[in-house]
Amino acid sequence: MNKHIAVDIGASSGRLVMGTLSDGKLTLEEIHRFSNGFTERGGSCFWDIDYLFGQIIIGLQTAKARGISECTLGIDTWAVDYVLLDAEGNRIQEVYAYRDSRTDGVMEEMAQWISPAAVYAKTGIQQLSFNTLYQLYIHDREELARADQILLVPDYLYYRLSGRKINEATNASTTQLLNLQTGEFDKDLLSLLHLRREQFAALTAPGESLGPLMDSLVKQYDLPQCELICAATHDTASAVLGVPLQSGRSSAYVSSGTWSLLGVELTQPINNPQAMAANYTNEWGAYGTYRFLKNIMGLWLIQEVRRLDGGRHSFAELARFAGEAEGFRSLIPCNAPRFLNPENMIEEIRVACAESGEPVPQTLGELALCIFDSLALSYRSYLQELEALTGTAVDVLQIVGGGASNELLCQLAADVTGKEVLAGPVESTALGNLAVQMIESGRVAGIAEARAIIGNSFPIVAYTPRPVPQLEKLLARWDALHAPFTGGRL
Template identity: 75%
Template sequence: MTYHIAVDIGASSGRLVLGQLVDGSLTLAEIHRFSNGFTERDGSCFWEMDYLFDEIIKGLHLAKVKGIHECTLGIDTWGVDYVLLDAGGERISEVYAYRDRRTDGVMEEVAKQLPPHQVYAKTGIQQLTFNTLYQLYAHNREELESAEQILLVPDYLYYRLGGRKMNEVTNASTTQLLNLAARDFDAELLAFLGLRREQFAPLTEPGEELGFITPELRAEYDLPECRLICAATHDTASAVLGAPLPEGRSSAYISSGTWSLLGVELDHPINDSRAMAANYTNEWGAYGTYRFLKNIMGLWLIQEVRRLDGGRYSFAELAEQAGACEGFRSLIPCNHPRFLNPDDMIEEIRQACRESGQPVPQTAGELARCIFDSLAMSYHTYLAELEELTGQRIQVLQIVGGGANNGLLCQLTADVTGREVLAGPTESTALGNLAVQMIEAGRVSDIHEARRIIADSFAVRSYLPQPVPQLAELLVRWERLHR
């Protein structure tokens, strides 16, 4: 098949992207784009799963209208969130969003019963309040016990399209329930939650064929004949696959979107006490790799500022206004839990600056500059940790995803870290999704060839570091904020 469609859904938007390999070059065309976001009802946060499925169907119908009668199809979304199904394959409950506050305090409660160092030694997954382990612990026991199957969000969307139940490994690893040694769900952790292994579907690797979209869906909605290919369903896993990491140079990536994920691609996990103390994670990747990375709050901060400001300015305009403001005037510890889902992000940022005795940002540009400066300082800190934990000296930072479009943030990152930053491609998540499809379809031999094609097909901009005269003073200020 010559047509490949990536369904790429993030926390704030989703799209269907058509990929074609023409004369050795990969081209992309957006078929359909739609918004996404959790809704709040009765004090809880939920994803609109039927809406997401309907938007996929709309996009596939548009593909058929455009003359695409046959294609392969892969899906990627965010991690950790899950769907409970009954014996008839129907949802038992609404799907909680990971920013829901029901897990407040749960991580600490679980730690009293399960020593965190033992959980990390088993799973290699960092301690985050929204990990599936803690979400399931907080979930209604009656609903859990009645669940015939527990699927993660992309697994569920594949199931709705083709009828096959699975747990894809790159996303399943984010649950903090997979045992690195056994390469399966950990029996002790499942027993702690009162769950059975058979409540989870078989683990499935990226690249496995999952059958076709059901004839009923094709007939009802006039859809193409889509051969379903298991993508690396965690969006970061796909983003890393789509990152054209430079060969011959030691490189790290930052997948920059709602979250900033800073890490390296390894062929083995690092789940020792030092990695645990630094709260680095070992998410499973495609083709026998691991994503050894740090979660950083990311562009969620500016997304919330823009939303609360009524959307008066585009992200490009906010970056332009930030560039006109004084640099490093105010800084915030981006990864503090207070910024995970505050009632008012603007006020939370301002209050953090008041508490630390810094100038309080007032304008949209000052708020944006505070965020971008703080993200760049975060990258400096965590890059140093990454080098120490891996024993690698990182020469190049490859920024992919939406943040690659932010020239100010890319330059700040280069300046503060003292490393060359390669920015792009923006569409790395869709590209990684498509790469797996093309490998399985025999269009590309392996991920190395896929990355070379991506590097040749899409522009990547280089940012070289410029001196930051006050860097030593900044690092002292930054250190003080984290005490």
């Protein structure tokens, strides 16, 4: 089978992308694209999970109309958010979005029962206020007791398509409930949440076949015959699989989308006190790896600015406006909690600048450049931490995902980090999803071959560092502004 479809859903949009491998080259064709976003009702934030399932069906109908009669299919989405199912397999409640404020203060409350150091020693997962651990801690106990199964979002979408319940391992690790030593859900943490192991399905590794698309769906909607293959369902896990290998060079990656995830791929976790103090995470990767990385508030900042401006300008236009503004005029500490889900991002940035004595950005170009300058400087700060924690100097920074198409941001990252930046592929998440499908289908021998194919199939743009005027003064200013948020806790 040589038709593979990646269902790749992020916090702001989703799409179905078909990959075809021929003569050692992988080509992509976007079949269907749709918007995504949480809605606010009654003071809470929710995802429309039925809408997402419906969009997958529409995408598969489109594939069938284009003559695709059979294919493999894999799903990846964002992490941490979950669905509760009753004993009949029906959804119990709406799906909370991680930016919901219900977890405010929960980390501190839970610390009365188990220390953050003990949790990190068990799980190696960074302290973020929206982690599933804290979401479940604050969730209605009656609803949790009724839950026969707790599935993360992509697991639930697989269930709706196949009837099979799983907990895919790369995404399950982000719950902050998996024990690094046992490779299973931690008994102490489950007990603290008053949950039972049986409420979670078996951990499933990327590459496992989940069987065919349910025949009832095929007949009802006239869909292709699909073999469902368990992808690395955490979109960052798939994005990292889609990073081409840099032979003979020490590289770190930035998966740049709504979030910027900066890290390296390791074969052993680093969950020592130093890593905990810097708030680095050890998410499980595919094929026996760990993603040792830092969460950085990413393009969410500019996405919100664009939304509040009424979507009048494309992201490319906003980058052009930024290129016409004065460089490093205004800076913000991107990982400050205030930027997680403010009522008005534009005003939040302006107020933050005023409070810290930074010039207040007024125009769209000044706002955009404030964001891009601050993101690039964040990369520098956290890359230095990463090198210290791993004991390995990084030669090259590989930016993949949507941010790889932002030439200004990529050049700024090269300038302030002093590292060569390789930008691309933009579609790394879909490519990593497809890589697992091709390996499971026997089309590709393993992940090293898949990455080599990706590197030969898609353009990579190199950015060489340029001198930054008065760099020492800029870095001193940034370090003073950024210091309170070095740990990156949200």
